[in-house]
Amino acid sequence: MSSIKADVIVIGSGIVGSSAAYNLAKEGRKVIVLEKDMIGNGGSCRNGGGVRISGRDPREIQLCAYAAKNIWPQLSDELGIDVEYKKSGYLFMGYEPAHKKMMQERVEVCSKYNIKMKIIEGDDIYKRFPYVSKHVTVAGWTQDDGVANPLKATLGYYIAARRLGVRYITGEEAVKIIKIKDDARQVLCASGNIYEGDAIIAAPGYFGKDLLKTVGIDVPMQKKLNEIIVTERAPKMFDHMIGGASGHYGQQTENGSFVFGSGSGRELFLFDKNEKTSTEQSPSFICNTLGIDIPFIKELKVVRTWSGWLDRCIDLVPVIGKIEEVPGLYVSIGSSGHGFGPGPAVGRVLSELACGRQSPVDISKLHYDRFDYVYKQDRYKEATVGGSFG
Amino acid sequence: MRRYNLCVIGAGPAGLSAAIEAAKTGMSVGVFDENQKAGGQLFKQIHKFFGSREHKASIRGFNIGYELLTEAKALGVDVHLDSVVIGIYDPLRITVCEDGCITNYAADNIVVATGASENTVPFEGWDLPGVLGAGAAQTMMNLHGVQPGEKIIMLGSGNVGLVVGFQLLQAGCKVEAVVDALPHVGGYGVHASKLARTGVPFYLSHSIVRAEGEDHVTGVVIAQVDSHFNFLPGTEKHFDADTVCLAVGLNPMSQLTRMAGCEMVNKGGLVPKTDKYGATTIDGLFAAGDVAGIEEASSAMITGRIAALSAAKRSGFIDEKQFEDGYNENHSSILKLRKGMFAPENRGRMDITKTDEGYPLSVSLLENGFVSDTEIRTFPGVISEEGVHPVIECTQNIPCDPCQEACRVGCIKIGEGITSLPQVNADKKCVNCGRCVAVCPGQAIFLVDEETENGFGTVTMPYEFLPLPQKGDIGVGLDRAGKAVCTAEVTDVKSRKEFDHTNLLTVKVPSEMVMKVRFYKGKEAAKHE
């Protein structure tokens, strides 16, 4: 069967895939993006929109810092679409001494990378953030963090890439990567269509696990359901991201509605389906915990909830980079629930690698073969309490 | 978790009927409705229903609602009002918001009977205050006692538009016009006639170009359309108006069934695919009433009962034979309703020209909303005889027969099947009791005496407006087209409890006018037109 050819085949139209496609198209490469569903219908259009550098595993901090410094502030102008990015800060709320200890650890990690996170306690919190309840006894504030609109950013990259001539094909599910001799060259889809390119960039989300196994790459991940609520529009209360040690995270968007996500903690045990279903437990859990921390929000009406799959990698950071043992293949997978913020940078990194150049950011610790031997596994703590970040 | 054998979502005609039927088989039933009053659309229907006795014909909608609710409660059904079912979850669980909190309930079976919402038409200016759904206007008037506006344009001539149009008149509003893009009146001709004879003009093959106004509607421009619904230039007509009611169809509220994962099909909107027993593609989940396909309240009650029987059989509360008997009884009942030119399969057909019996349909009724003087004489309900006799201006095959039972001396006969046209039997002597006039849900029956004194006769008509005229009042008689044709003197006003708020107004008019005058207006009211 003859294949449809391009310079680069990208699998996945989310923020990473579309950012990669856009960057490649800017330098004149011919790109085809294969999307099994509709544009950005995975995590990219379902997350809370945080562009957060703090509270991250050191292995991926530089990626996020690079995105926050070099891409996000200019992105709206670049794409010609307002992605609503603001470097408005991040307030992380805690309730007990253990949380303060965790925040201190984060402060230390941040300072190594020049990110200023500071801890505030007691009355200092309520003076500066009057809507926070007394239940919150300690908080971490990071000015360098920010928020954006995941829908506008993801679809914005798609619109801009398409404008530059990138060919997107939706409803086309990649099921096998085919090597010709040593090189990964072709992508076989469920339809029977075959696409071929000098490079293949796979940013497929959790369900790309089986796809990567067709060329012998097995990333240890599980899928975890996360749910998220959105309220009616309301007058502006704050413009930064907030999160709580109870697990909720979110923002007040440009249009005034509040978006907050979390997990009740039970999803791994209750769900065995592939559909992104809603549960009757997580939304109430989010509402309950959020209402305790910022009580004013209890009056606002929730208009919708939705859910999505986290591709939760075993060590809670993604696999990003060139797959040396399968030349021609470049991957981003397993972002574990915090892939949106660094997403535009990951796309740029993969596009640079696919063009034979170096990554502008050090991604060596996110290497795909760090799982080969159990002894290689660095022991990193869970990034947060409550299990929401992955 | 609290568990019911059957959870019913929606306490409208379908939901309550399902609850009643299920409770009769011994099932524990919980009904959940987001409104403060049970009855769904019934609680604001102030007109008398069609159908037959088994379909609660000639009973006002809100009374049907009360009857169903009373019966349900008497059978031990838990009716949760002000309770919103916010989601259906796997496996057959619902989350309900009631009393300021949320509670989860489990169900062996669920019947979704959530009804439908109104369609909209986005013409220029449709987002101005004053543009609202006809159903919304009905809720405002009949539930909250608020006049939706003073000068109304009604878009849509289906039953909703016609029935609400009449209720707007009863609420003291002025209906400036009924507009419909189709070339024929969509609803029952008798509903259109009630409007036309008060003077409301019909503009078929017309649609709204725009609603005008700065911060609320002050005027409406309509224009004629061709068969592709494109406006014909030069046909614009302007109306002063402050309100536009949209009666352009209903959209099933099937979100809960979609959430549950039912396979959906398109039937005037997205509905869950159901078999003839009301079962969706999810085991244990059933759908009834408008949410399963837009019809009428009378059919909703039947589909509700059928769904309940299916659930009862599934859970072993009735056996196969009981189920078959129950199903067959309900099925034949609904077939009686699904006949004639208004049957669901005939919806939208423009090519029906004769009644089932072979009488030519009144073209004037379809195109203008009233039967013409020449056409009216051709129907079996319209005869001429000496002395007072009923004149039945029911000229289409509508499933309806209360007039037959109302007459105790046998003057009125409906043929085979309740959609047959009623006939007046000249052999029987009418006793002028007026029951037929009061009972007809279409207000299409009149008692006529062609010669009571020299040169004069009388017409007795159904009258449901306030203030009621008094005996001795002198006003004008209007013909079927709403045109004033003669002076009319009120000789009698009868208001009896058994007439259920349909007053009988008798007017004296010149003999040659008795077959024309079908409405009365006081001199003052007529002057202001």
Add this chain to the structure above:
Amino acid sequence: MSEIMDRSKDIGEFIPRPDDDVIICRCEEITRGEIRKAVHMGLWTMTEVKRYLRCGMGLCQGQTCSKTVKVIIASELGIKPQELEECTARPPVRPIELGIFGNEVEKL
């Protein structure tokens, strides 16, 4: 999504219409023209248009406008409205105060 769509397929130019500034989604004040332009930018499904423009995200969650939005998108694509997917149905089907949503009470 089982149907394969090549988003580079030519669906024709965006041609302005006199009714482009009629508001279609009243909750979020999105006009007909904005919806039509979004289709020409490559957004070919109800969900993509909704996410980009916010039509259908207001208090009524598309109850009022979604039938009309479907017709508009389908018309730009030259397909029948029934061929377009419906946005995912999600709880709560009616807006509910966050404080109430977070107040779970067991009733036996």
